[in-house]
Structures are given as C-alpha cells and as structure tokens.
Amino acid sequence: MNETFEIDGRILCAICSEPFLSDRKDKQASTIKEQIDPTICLSCGLDNEDVPLPKMAGLPVCVKCESFFRNRPFPQWVKASLAGVIALVICSLICNMRFIQGYIDMRCSARAATQRDIERASALLDSASQRVPENDELRTMSAFYRGIVLMHQEKWKEAVSALNSCRGKVPPELRLDSLIITAQIGLAFDNKDYDKFVALALQMCKENPDDSIAMAQVASAYACKYAVTGDEKFKEESLKNLEHARSASQRYEGPEEYEQRILYRLHTREIITPDEFIKRFPNGWKKPREE
Secondary structure (H helix, E strand, C coil), X not given: CCCEEEECCEEEEHHHHHHHHHCCCCCCCCCEEEXXXXXXXXXXXXXXXXXXXXXXXXXXXXXXXXXXXXXCCCCHHHHHHHHHHHHHHHHHHHHCHHHHHHHHHHHHHHHHHHCCCHHHHHHHHHHHHHHCCCCHHHHHHHHHHHHHHHHHCCCHHHHHHHHHCCCCCCCHHHCHHHHHHHHHHHHHHHCCCHHHHHHHHHHHHHHCCCEHHHHHHHHHHHHHHHHHHCCHHHHHHHXXXXXXXXXXXECCCCCCHHXXXXXXXXXXXXXXXXXXXXXXXXXXXXXXXXX
16 A cells, blocks of 8 residues: 555556556646555564554654654764764863953953943953954054053053054044143143143143133143242243133032142242142141231
C-alpha cells in the first residue's frame, strides 16, 4: 500500500502511474496522493497488523520509534561543536575583559558627572583609559576631567598641561579655551605675575563680555596691580570692573568671599590666598568704618 498512489480516485502502483499520467493532456489537473498504510511504521517497518499506529507529524510510527524521535540524542559532532563554541565565548570574554571593564567605567563616569561628582568621574575615566590605552577619545576625556579636578585643587600648572593636551579633540560646548585661560590665571596669580594676570583676565572678559565672574577676575587682577604698585588708576579700574560684575546680565550667584577678597586687597594692599582669607575671616570681611 505504501508503494501506491491515488490519482484522481484510482489506486495505482508506481509503474502503472507513469503511463497513466503520460496519456493525460492536463497533467497538472490530476490529483496525486501517496498512499500510506496506517498499520505500518514508516521508520522501522513494524507491522501492527489491523491496528492503526499512533501518528507523529501525520505519519504512523510505532511506540519505540516515537520515543526515539521525541528524545533523539544529539550527535557527538553537535556536542563537540557546542563545547567549542562555549570555549570560544569564554576565551573571548577573557581576552576582551578590559574592554568590558572600560565600558563599565565609562558608563559609571558619565553617571558620576551628571551627579556633579567630578573627582569620581575623573577617576573612572582614568581607569577606563588605562584599560583601553589605544582609545584616543577615552584618553582625551580622561585628561579633560583630570584638568578640571586639578583646577579645583588649585594645581594650576598641572591643570594647564592636562587641558592643553585636549586642544582640538573636545566639542566646543565644553569651553576648553575658557578653562585653560582660567587655569593660566590661577598659575599667574601663584607666580605673582600680575601683568599676565591682567592680560589673561581681560582676554577672558573679552570672550565672555556678559559674565560677572570674568569681570570680577579683571577687578581682582587690577587689585593685585594696585597692591604691589600703589597706583590709584589700578584701584579705579578694579572698582569699575567690580561694579560691572555686580550688574552683569549673567550674574554669578555664588559666595561673596571673592568680592570681599578683592575689596580687602584694595583696602589693605595685601595679597593673600583664598585659603588664608577664609582662615582669617571665617565670617567674611567688611571694610571698617572710617573715623
């Protein structure tokens, strides 16, 4: 029965079906269906006599063959291939672990930056850069953040060096040039190079004409010049720029310590560091009333 076909309602063997189909003009119109004996296992040929076998995927199979098909063991080559793939994945993870760790450090650094934890962001970027030293972008951003941290620590020389290494490599919105000038101003103040302090402060003010901090830096620079020379024109310039800073459109809403330090410098002609000023005047300084 399994060797016969049903063609247009007629049961024919394979040999008889060929001339039958060759005599038909419209062969495609013929309905051909392979005959399957429901009592014979198509896998092992077991004859179940008159009792139909259970079907699997529409075909009769015995219980033993059904169990084999449903629980077919994987061939050895498949198992070996799977073991090879797993070994390659493990080796790949080990070989590329530094890239994975670098990516994790980079993501954590971005999160720390959004939380304004610049020191942690810098440390994480530095770690990522050391893990993937061939990545120029990571190295640049690590230097940029390190420069900002050094500025907060008032290590101006190191900050200038770190920020200068980022020139032409960071987007304009990071305002790298302004940061470099700010670091150079700090370095000039530490070196008591007040002429350079004035020149840099004026350059910063020119680039940021509405920024109160830039104007206050000019006032601070002229106050230093007045302190060392006693020339009243420097005092006038300092007070003028300080007044402009108070009325600037981009007003800095920070502590008053910076302005007080400028006024103290103008009043006493003494130049002291911010830390020394806070140490002497923890509650702020006010110009004493003239008798």
